[in-house]
Amino acid sequence: MNDRGQEGRAGGRAAADVVAAVVRPEIRALTAYAVAKADNLVKLDANESPFPLPAALRAKIAAAIADVAFNRYPDGPADEVAAALRALLPLPGGCGLILGNGSDELIQIIALALARPGAVVLAPEPTFVMYRMSALHAGMRFVGVPLTAGFALDVDAMQAAIERERPALVFLASPNNPTGNLFAAADVERILRAAPGLVVVDEAYGAYTDDSFVPRVGRFPNLLVLRTLSKIGMAALRLGYAVAAPEWIAELNKVRQPYNLNALTQAAARVLLAERALLAQQAAAIRAERARLTEALSALPDVKVFPTDANFVLVQVPDAPSWFARLRAAGVLVKNVHGSHPALAHCLRITVGTPAEDDALLAALKAMA
Numbered sequence: 001m002n003d004r005g006q007e008g009r010a011g012g013r014a015a016a017d018v019v020a021a022v023v024r025p026e027i028r029a030l031t032a033y034a035v036a037k038a039d040n041l042v043k044l045d046a047n048e049s050p051f052p053l054p055a056a057l058r059a060k061i062a063a064a065i066a067d068v069a070f071n072r073y074p075d076g077p078a079d080e081v082a083a084a085l086r087a088l089l090p091l092p093g094g095c096g097l098i099l100g101n102g103s104d105e106l107i108q109i110i111a112l113a114l115a116r117p118g119a120v121v122l123a124p125e126p127t128f129v130m131y132r133m134s135a136l137h138a139g140m141r142f143v144g145v146p147l148t149a150g151f152a153l154d155v156d157a158m159q160a161a162i163e164r165e166r167p168a169l170v171f172l173a174s175p176n177n178p179t180g181n182l183f184a185a186a187d188v189e190r191i192l193r194a195a196p197g198l199v200v201v202d203e204a205y206g207a208y209t210d211d212s213f214v215p216r217v218g219r220f221p222n223l224l225v226l227r228t229l230s231k232i233g234m235a236a237l238r239l240g241y242a243v244a245a246p247e248w249i250a251e252l253n254k255v256r257q258p259y260n261l262n263a264l265t266q267a268a269a270r271v272l273l274a275e276r277a278l279l280a281q282q283a284a285a286i287r288a289e290r291a292r293l294t295e296a297l298s299a300l301p302d303v304k305v306f307p308t309d310a311n312f313v314l315v316q317v318p319d320a321p322s323w324f325a326r327l328r329a330a331g332v333l334v335k336n337v338h339g340s341h342p343a344l345a346h347c348l349r350i351t352v353g354t355p356a357e358d359d360a361l362l363a364a365l366k367a368m369a
């Protein structure tokens with residue numbers, strides 16, 4: 001028996017009592033983000049790329065990882081990866097760049113940097129859930145503004161909320177998750193001009209559209225563009241990045257952990273980011289397959305397909321929980337977003353897969369009708 005005693009007690013206290021005394025009620029009320037297990041299922045639930053890496057490229061990555069000095073800390077600012085990203089995009093001259101352990105980490109860093117008593121995070125809803133979560137983690141107040149019925153930004157309502165709440169931080173995911181649509185650039189620009197604080201334009205799905213706010217970074221002093229490699233074939237790496245004026249990046253670097261990007265990720269990223277042709281070809285293939293998939297889905301009775309600019313498509317069906325379960329039983333995993341927001345009633349979010357995976361989905365859906 002150790003000094004905590006048989007029941008995990010020291011000095012007569014139970015862990016649950018200490019937790020209740022010191023962990024904030026809003027954290028205790030949360031449920032941890034659940035990631036579905038996809039063993040042996042066609043995986044269309046997480047907006048990943050469906051393409052595995054070619055064998056020759058895997059061998060190159062293995063060699064690069066074998067060269068990593070495992071006894072040393074990684075390069076803190078990940079300068080070589082940052083230089084490779086600057087070359088790949090390219091980024092506008094003079095803008096700052098910060099890398100994160102996925103864009104999830106950058107969302108958290110941004111919230112932590114801007115948190116102060118009473119500070120507000122504002123975002124349209126429904127949108128990516130981590131904006132609300134990260135605001136809550138940082139002790140900020142989250143204000144959601146409903147999108148229009150067609151999932152466009154309600155700019156007048158956003159502007160009124162901005163004037164009322166004076167948010168330190170606004171998040172706009174464009175294309176938006178889980179609705180899939182790109183917001184009109186003019187609407188985003190109006191919000192940039194109205195907002196007193198930072199506006200994050202999250203382009204996690206930017207590879208699947210033609211427009212980007214990266215070139216506008218120099219024009220708006222309060223614009224930060226967030227991107228990730230997760231949706232273009234490198235979800236396992238956990239590598240996201242933010243582009244903004246150097247003044248913003250300097251502050252965010254003070255909140256970033258010194259070694260947030262591990263050396264294995266950095267080694268693999270240096271190899272992968274040189275594969276410009278492969279990345280472009282895979283994104284083009286996914287866009288072509290998206291067109292085929294959305295057309296085939298639209299032809300199904302009882303399936304309403306929302307327009308998408310991302311590598312996934314939102315659909316509405318007569319009974320999402322039952323359709324989700326039946327798809328799963330047929331070997332296809334999608335994301336059931338029913339219940340997460342009233343505007344998403346009976347909606348499923350389906351990632352664009354390979355043609356064979358999408359055929360499996362379509363066959364399963366046809367069998368249900």
Ligand code: PMP
Nearest residue numbers: 102103104173177204228230240
């Ligand atoms: N932003 C949006 C809009 C997303 O949908 C996601 C992934 N679900 C992320 C950011 C986070 O991506 P990652 O942490 O993999 O870069």
